[in-house]
Amino acid sequence: MNERFDRSMKPAADGAAGVDAAERSTKRRPQGISGLETLAIFLAMAGVHAYMLWFASWHESIPFNDVTTVYRGWLDDAAASGEIPGIHAPLVYPVLAIVPMWLASVIGGEHLYAVGWIVVVFLANCLPLYLLAAHDANAFNARLRLRAAWWWVIAVALLGPAALGRIDAITIPIVIAALLFARRKVATSGALLTIGAWIKVWPAAAFVALVTAHRHRLRAILAGAVVTALVIVTALLVGGTDAFSNLTSFVSGQTGRGLQVESVAAGWFVWLGSIDVPGYQIFFNSEIITVEITGPGTAAVAGVLTPLMFILMLGFVAMAVWSLRNGGQFARVLPALTLGLVATFIAANKVGSPQFYGWLAAPIVLGMIWDGRRYRLPAIVGWVVAALTQLIYPFMYQFVMSAHDAGALVLGVRNLLLLTLLVMAFRLLLPVRRRRFVPLRASLTAGK
Structure with a gap:
């Protein structure tokens, strides 16, 4: 329960006035999020993922082509050559993009790679969905969070298969979670946004917004620097000094x-x-x-x-x-x-x-x-x-x-x-x- 609300619930020293104030505070308290509502929104998000997977399996435009052909192809080439994209070879995305692609392969294998991808995306979406619809379900802003969560689920459905069938589908929940942490856990927020930017560049825009608006911006910058250092050092240990040029290949690949x-x-x-x-x-x-x-x-x-x-x-x-x-x-x-x-x-x-x-x-x-x-x-x-x-x-x-x-x-x-x-x-x-x-x-x- 919110600490400030908890204090307002305490009656004054054995006085009826304090009890009355507590009762009035209870009546003013907004309704929390029930377990059934939380279950409903997780099932709705899972349903959207399942529908998009089904839709992509037959539609003539092949909306999951990036996943099943491009991402899977990169992994196959890496397995055949022993070269990790982004470390031993150039990659059009930042190097951490290869991680969710690899996880999808671990889950779905060669023949069910699209299924593995959808599972990875859904698991990524569960973090902000939990923060929105399950965490601190009796807080004063719980109903606002639930409304925003439903807006997001509907937005994913409206955007269609492109919302889930691209590497961006991994970064969007990371950025949502990072922004939800921004007020009280700015270092966590900065670290998550930096991880997102090492998957796809656009979360850097949210990172700029965070360090501009937050008074403890140095914590976010330090967290981002630590994440970046870990990524670079790991890549250099795995791929040697030649890995550095491949780490930045996503920049030159766009010019x-x-x-x-x-x-x-x-x-x-x-x-x-x-x-x-x-x-x-x-x-x-x-x-x-x-x-x-x-x-x-x-x-x-x-x-x-x-x-x-x-x-x-x-x-x-x-x-x-x-x-x-x-x-x-x-x-x-x-x-x-x-x-x-x-x-x-x-x-x-x-x-x-x-x-x-x-x-x-x-x-x-x-x-x-x-x-x-x-x-x-x-x-x-x-x-x-x-x-x-x-x-x-x-x-x-x-x-x-x-x-x-x-x-x-x-x-x-x-x-x-x-x-x-x-x-x-x-x-x-x-x-x-x-x-x-x-x-x-x-x-x-x-x-x-």
């Missing part, structure tokens, strides 16, 4: 990318292609397994996106610092800043893969718990963005790749809603101005 057709910046060019403006071509880049668009202006836009991303991120960080110095509270700044940085990471990216939109769940879940009503609209927009993303992939992907009018329209609406979330994040960072309380006597005196 040659063109403009992915699903990215926000590509939306304008897809629309131009849909109205038959000459010069635009959509093609499959087999080297990095992505669909890109080329044509007048695409190379220039792709070249400016990375600098733009850093400029926008610096702007959000500066805005957060200003907000904190002008009365902004940590509980409001952290989710808003995380939302802004994550949305920027998606919007100003040459890549726009559908799984990226699952990243939005982490700051929205935190905002729903810590900042309540102000996240109602972002939560709804987040659901719509997830649903439109699933509509784009896998259901309308052929329309997008062929620059069909319908594909360009759905893609454009989804991208505009993401930019709307970016604007919402900026507004949520603004300090909440409360009217100053003026005692009645003072106001009457001033009016004379």
Whole structure:
């Protein structure tokens, strides 16, 4: 039980007034989370995982292709050559990404690898689900946490198979858990976010938000440094000095990318292609397994996106610092800043893969718990963005790749809603101005 609430329950020294106060406090106490509700949400999340596995097993788009072909292929190559991706050989992801891929192989083997992957993802999702729907079930914010947990389960279902069939599915629960620990266990939060960033880069945005907003930021930085040192030392012990270049191969592997057709910046060019403006071509880049668009202006836009991303991120960080110095509270700044940085990471990216939109769940879940009503609209927009993303992939992907009018329209609406979330994040960072309380006597005196 919450200690502060526990103290309020203690009656004054043998007095009836103290007992009455305790009874009133009991009546005001919000309802906790029952065991049945906790079981229901875990079963719902398990059901979503099972459905996505079934859907991926027959749909013509092969939405788990990254898992069953790419990830499994890397493991097979490693077994044949004895070279660990990310240590002995380059890897498009940070080196710890190979760990959940290997765990899926241990669980599912060669023939049931997709099943093993879903089990690993579900186990990863159980940690934040426990923190949201089972841990401290009688706390004052228990119902808010349960509501946020149900929002997350529905968001996963709306986003579709891409929410579970990519390496991002491992990092999203890590970031949610890290943010839930942020207030009281900042070192744990920093360590988890660093682990997430060594699986897929995007949790670094949440790490930046944490060290910007938390007054004990040095603890997070130290924890992150320890995790990074352990990763590097382990890789060097296993692979020797040559491992260092492979540890950073995920950075150089992204520099040659063109403009992915699903990215926000590509939306304008897809629309131009849909109205038959000459010069635009959509093609499959087999080297990095992505669909890109080329044509007048695409190379220039792709070249400016990375600098733009850093400029926008610096702007959000500066805005957060200003907000904190002008009365902004940590509980409001952290989710808003995380939302802004994550949305920027998606919007100003040459890549726009559908799984990226699952990243939005982490700051929205935190905002729903810590900042309540102000996240109602972002939560709804987040659901719509997830649903439109699933509509784009896998259901309308052929329309997008062929620059069909319908594909360009759905893609454009989804991208505009993401930019709307970016604007919402900026507004949520603004300090909440409360009217100053003026005692009645003072106001009457001033009016004379």
